[in-house]
Amino acid sequence: MKELYVMRSALMVVYWDMETMMPPKALQLRSEQLAVLELTLHKMQVDQRFAALLDEVETSAGFASLSAGNKRAVVLARKDYDEASKLPDDLVTDLAKQQALTVGIWKKAKAAKDFDMFKPELAKMIQLKKRAADILMQVKGTKTPYDALIDTFEPGMTAQRIDQVFSGMRDGLMRIMRKAETSGKKIDDSILSRKVSFAAQRRISEAAMKFIGFDTTSANAAGRLDETEHPFTTGYYDDVRITTHYYEDRFVSSLFSVLHEGGHALYDQNLPREWMYQTMGAPCSYGIHESQSRFVENMVGRSPEFLAYFMPRLRRITGRSLRGVKLRDFVAAVNAIQPSKIRVEADEVTYGLHVIIRFEMERDIFAGKLSVDDLPQAWNEKYEKYLGLEIENDSEGVMQDTHWAGGSFGYFPSYALGNIYGGMFLRKMNADMPDWKQDIRRGDFSNVKQWLVSNVHSKGNLYDPGDLVRVVTGQDLTIVPFLTYLDEKCDRLISP
Secondary structure, three states: OHHHHHHHHHHHHHHHHHHHOOOHHHHHHHHHHHHHHHHHHHHHHOOHHHHHHHHHHHOOOOHHHOOHHHHHHHHHHHHHHHHHHOOOHHHHHHHHHHHHHHHHHHHHHHHHOOHHHHHHHHHHHHHHHHHHHHHHHHHHOOOOHHHHHHHHHOOOOOHHHHHHHHHHHHHHHHHHHHHHHOOOOOOOOHHHHOOOOHHHHHHHHHHHHHHHOOOOOOOOOOEEEEEOOOOOEEEEOOEEEEEEOOOOOOHHHHHHHHHHHHHHHHHHHOOOHHHOOOHHHOOOOHHHHHHHHHHHHHHHOOOHHHHHHHHHHHHHHHHHHHOOOOHHHHHHHHOOOOOOOOHHHOOHHHHHHHHHHHHHHHHHHHOOOOOHHHHHHHHHHHHHHHHOOOOOOOOOOOOOOOOOOOOOOOOOHHHHHHHHHHHHHHHHHHHHOOOHHHHHHOOOOHHHHHHHHHHOHHHOOOOOHHHHHHHHHOOOOOOHHHHHHHHHHHHHHHOO
């Protein structure tokens, strides 16, 4: 297991380099490199010696007396082995190679606003993922191929269950959005478009990372911050790397991007060290991962308390850019509920609708109801239906995210599930630590961080996500805490 995880961590660095430092001409070579490395990892995982060791442990007389953690480690290792052993070598290499090529083409097509340039490579990626999903459906015992892909990111979750949860969430989010729209309260968000230099934004990023305790500068630093088209986090324990992007006329985009990715990074860095090279030492799920990033970005980062603490620092760094901006107006602007076309720029209320759109499209792609040719029109129609927005080009539409180019079908539901988990965690933290907002106002994130570490990070992969939520909060999955949190925030925004 240690060899497998060391290899995976090395692959993370190679993928990180592809997005941050790799020269453009290296794309074809990188696709070949990734194909060889992914195949090597695959062969390690399905080695017959590994299967023999699993068999020996599972049939051992001492298996029943193992701790719950060690039993869980064996169960997860068996699940990984059974799934990987059914995927043929050629599919593993084809997927790795196609991922590099499709992401490379996506970057060019997005810049050119040309979906036709992207379409052939995306079609190849979807066909490969359908082939993998058909195989994994048989191994996992899921009802549909798409359920098999969802299980990769959110173990135990199905499209049917997600649809039930999202149905209630969609109605709640649209109700809150309409409440904000019909309130008559006008929020001036033009202050967020004031120009701030890239140099100043990099200093803002440093201040944000210092606040949450993500170290990129000391002799013991285990993190990095770099710049990419689409922000992401990758890494493992002592080497966790985040990225952001800078726009001169949207400086808060990078601030909240850094807080979001920093939330991911803190989770990766605070997993249980005693399980570092075991499946038990991995994150619980992508939805739980998203709960941590959205928690830091929104429930802490967009809170009046954090902004009250951070505003003087913003003023010092940006100079004249924020002259005359009052704190209450800044808090309102960064929390304004306003439908927008871009998911990563969306407010907390409409963000979930962006994710629901992607989930519905993925479900239809793998059910054979949507072809690659259909995607732009289907996307545009859903944005009109749910958000009342007209998409002007495919770069702000179906090509805005990198996930489908990278083959991460089944990932998107985790974003919205993460918000729901986060709402449940927030309610529990409020009960456990009612004064946490006063800590944040003083610039002290340590108690909040320790609560997250103790209740979520330290559990690693001991539980499936639904079970972890139940262990932490005492409740089964429910959308009520998250919608209550948004309702209360909306009421504060629209109050006279």
